[in-house]
Amino acid sequence: MTNSAFNTPPQTPPNFDATPEELISNTRAIIDKTRSLQDAIIASVPLKKATLANVLLPLAHDENASLCKRKISKFYSSTSTSAELREASNASEALFTAFDSETLMRKDLFELVHAVFERRVNLDNESQFYLEYKHREFARNGMGIIESEKQKRFAQIKVELHEKLIASRKSINSSSGIWLGESELDGVPDNIRKGLKKGEGEKAGKLWLPFKKPHYDAALKYAKNPTTRKKIYVGNDNRCPDNVPRVKEIVLLRDETARLLGYENHAEYQLEVKMAGSTGFVNDFLSGFREKLTMIARKELEALKALKAQNLEETALQSGVGTDTFFTWDYNFYSNISKAQNHSFDEKKFSEYFTLEKSLAGMMTTFSRLFGLQFVEIKPDENSTFGNEHVMTWHDSVSVFTLWEGSEDSDACNQGEFVGYLYLDLFPRDHKFNHAGHYLLQPGYFSEDGEYHYPSSALVMNLPTPQPGKPTLLSHDSTRSLFHELGHAIHNLVSRTQFAIFHGTATTRDFVEIPSIMLENWWWTPSVIKELGCHYSYISEEMLKAWEDSEGRENERPAEKLDDQSIQNLVATRRSNEALATLKQCHFAIFDMAIHSPSSREEVEGMNLSQMWNQTMSDITLMSGLEVEGEGWEWGHGCARIGAYIRGYDAGYYAYPLGKAYAQDLFKSMFEVDPMSKEVGMRYRRVVLEKGGSRNGMELLEDFLGRKPNAAARYEELGLAGGQLNPSRC
Ligand SMILES: [Zn+2]
Known part of the structure; x- marks a missing residue:
């Protein structure tokens, strides 16, 4: 970001050129190759001679390479604008999952892994961990089930559960919302209201409030009318009717699986x-x-x-009943008022100091300093470096960065080692994953010849869509959320493991959030906020004009840096209603x-x-x-x-x-x-x-x-x- 020089990475970035047909045929080819490898190992390695080197390592090398393809294949279902590609993505993942089950139900393969497990000697720590992980994976996936009827049922459940989980995810991601009259949205900030779709015909005069995070959060926080907030909250809680019986079915299937496994x-x-x-x-x-x-x-x-x-x-x-009742849809609204009253924190003022562009730059600088990294954006006109046929991203709004070893204040970037690719998909669109998240697109690993395969990681957010000539202002919540997700992406990029299945955020679920939750503390640290904030009117002439148009020339222009009192007021809000x-x-x-x-x-x-x-x-x-x-x-x-x-x-x-x-x-x-x-x-x-x-x-x-x-x-x-x-x- 701070270095305009574009260094050619030693590894081509992923190519997002998949067609639905290719996605499926490639998936089948990957699965066939792995199955043939399994067959060959089983046919050629006697149990007595099974070792990590002749059983697990060949499978691991194959797994490393196929994971790179599988993760991208799966990613389309959360981000592609093409319904066919999303369908193919889900179908591809279903094939992979079915093959996972098939693999883990292979007794002949398990016996080989078990033989290696029994005689494990002199393994390095990661290989030892890998062996234990693989051995346990077989047991947890049904290898310990003796009776054939139960084995059959176990295999059935795996497929059934997978299908239900996909259907459930689809239901949650599907577009949904509520029509509201202009007056019902009284109090909701203009930047949200102006972006809402206007109704026609019998919906004339109404606005469509989608149940997407920025809209839903803003409406519950600012809509003055309690009936509006109730409608939105209840509407959102009822937006996945098809999922109501499905979630119960999922819980039942999980329970059955656990009991079958003992x-x-x-x-x-x-x-x-x-x-x-x-x-x-x-x-x-x-x-x-x-x-x-x-x-x-x-x-x-x-x-x-x-x-x-x-x-x-x-x-x-x-609000419906006595004022002594405090509704769940009252919380965001009154909590926000109490914050403003008790702590004099002005969220609007804060956000004027944190435009998306500047905040991102500041976050990257922070990571540069802390972890000795350099971010360099690949501009669209540089894409041809990877060949004219190469499709750099899955959507035009996505930006791509390369990461290099070397801190901001040194000149190590040019000589620095490549770290990986970072993708930013920041704005909402139909059928896209509707919260804030990160995706490991390709894990890092050491290939058979000892070469390191570099990782690629993507941020998928739903921040306010930039409007021409206007600043894209972030709330304090959004800046923390962006830093949090970026933290996951950095975890994915700086990780360096031998095996792809352990790369980056592929930790246990109760560990994976810890690094990013810790990073949120930076956004409560006064010196960091002071340094990274800059009033948008100082960014460019265009932004100065935007400020004048919005606030009026006659008003005094705010200072370039956020004042200490405002920062103190923000920090004081941290514990505001935190227990609730x-x-x-x-x-x-x-x-x-x-x-x-x-x-x-x-x-x-x-x-x-x-x-x-x-x-x-x-x-x-x-x-x-x-x-x-x-x-x-x-x-x-x-x-x-x-x-x-x-x-x-x-x-x-x-x-x-x-x-x-x-x-x-x-x-x-x-x-x-x-x-x-x-x-x-x-x-x-x-x-x-x-x-x-x-x-x-x-x-x-x-x-x-x-x-x-x-x-x-x-x-x-x-x-x-x-x-x-x-x-x-x-
Ligand atoms: Zn997280």
């Missing part, structure tokens, strides 16, 4: 291979955490209720553990998930839904729209609160004193990030910290030093 339930199966290790550990953490948070949350809620009563009296708007917000997270995690750890099959069969979702929400978050208006407990089906439960965070949502606890431990212990310390940054890069998933996450944290991680830093920042309520927070 586990008590799905949660026990999931936790066996996680950093947390057991359901007991997770449930203890969640219940203890919830209990302590509730003490603070009750006080926060009292204050929000008072604010609501005052607001309703002033505006004479009625964290209880919402606990609701997701506790519900997740409850549905995935039934004590019997009958228990899961008898579960009414929507009812459980709403009841646990009311119990845990202390906020109400439509049940208090006589609508019963099935007024909404929130659990049917939660992507995390079908994207691998099943019996795994606890990773967010636990990850935050450990992330805060890392930050406070190692980075807080000097968040820009290159020395600490580089050590963290080498000890933690570089290892990816090639070692147990707990061990990596212990290596970096010099002790086991704990939740003390998290309790302390919440005002719960030593687990007790700190009087200063009362």
Whole structure:
């Protein structure tokens, strides 16, 4: 970014030229090649002579190369504008998944792996970890099932489950929204309202509010009319009706799988291979955490209720029942008002200092300094470097960067080693993944001849779409989210593992968020905010004009840098209603553990998930839904729209609160004193990030910290030093 020189990378970037037909034929060819390799190894290696070198390594080299193709093939389903390509992408992944099952059900192959496992000698750490991982993978995928009927059923479930997960993801990603009148959107910022589609015919005079993150969040936060917020919240909770029975079916299939494998339930199966290790550990953490948070949350809620009563009296708007009831759709709105009242934090003012372009540049500079990296954008006119036929991206709005070793202040870039490719797909469009996420497009690994294959990683966000002549301003939430996701991408890029399956963020799910949650702390550090912020009117003449058009020439132009008081006001908001917000997270995690750890099959069969979702929400978050208006407990089906439960965070949502606890431990212990310390940054890069998933996450944290991680830093920042309520927070 800071260096305009474009160095030719030693490896061509991925080519996004796939057609639906090719995607399928390539998938079949990859699978056929792997199957032939398996057959050849089984035919040529006797059990007595099986070693890592003649069984696992040839398979690993094949796996490394095929993973590069598979990840991109799968990626199209979340990002392509072509319905055919998205369909082909899903079909390709279904073929791969079916082949995974086939492979893991091969007794002859398992016997060879088992023979290597039994006589493992003198292996390097990563190879040893790989061998154990592969051996366990067979067991966890049915190799331990003796009876043939059960084996058959297990194989059936795998396919069925995969199909349901794809259908579920499709339902969650599909476009949905609500028509609202102009007046109903009173309070919602212009930048959101002006981008809304206008209705025609019988919808004339109405605006279409899509249930996409920026629109949904802004509407719940700013819409003054409580009925509007209720409509939006309830509409969103009911936007995936086809998923309501499907999620239950998924939970049942997971439960059946776990029982076939000899586990008590799905949660026990999931936790066996996680950093947390057991359901007991997770449930203890969640219940203890919830209990302590509730003490603070009750006080926060009292204050929000008072604010609501005052607001309703002033505006004479009625919310349905008595003002003593605090609805879940009231939270963002009143929390925002309370932030503004109690902390004088002006979000609009903050966002004027953080345009997308400048924020991104600042973030890249931060990563450059911390981890000794250099970002260089590949401009569209440089694409021909890779040949005229080469399709650089999957959409015109995507930008591409190369990463190189070498810090910003040195001239090492030209001599620096190539690190990988970074793709930024930042703006919403139809059928695109509708939250903020990162995707490893191609993992890094060492090929058979010892050459390193460089990784490619993509950020997929839904930030406000830039408008000509206007600045694209980011809220503080958006900047943190962007930095968080960029953190995942950097993890993917700086990782260096021998095997592709361990590359970068291919860690356990309860570890993977820790590095990025830790990075969010930078956006609460005054010196960082001061340095990275710049009022948009100072960026260019065009932006100055945009400011004058928006605010009027006669007004005093804001200072170039954000003032210290505003930064202090922002930092003060960090703990604002944090207990209530964290209880919402606990609701997701506790519900997740409850549905995935039934004590019997009958228990899961008898579960009414929507009812459980709403009841646990009311119990845990202390906020109400439509049940208090006589609508019963099935007024909404929130659990049917939660992507995390079908994207691998099943019996795994606890990773967010636990990850935050450990992330805060890392930050406070190692980075807080000097968040820009290159020395600490580089050590963290080498000890933690570089290892990816090639070692147990707990061990990596212990290596970096010099002790086991704990939740003390998290309790302390919440005002719960030593687990007790700190009087200063009362
Ligand atoms: Zn994340």
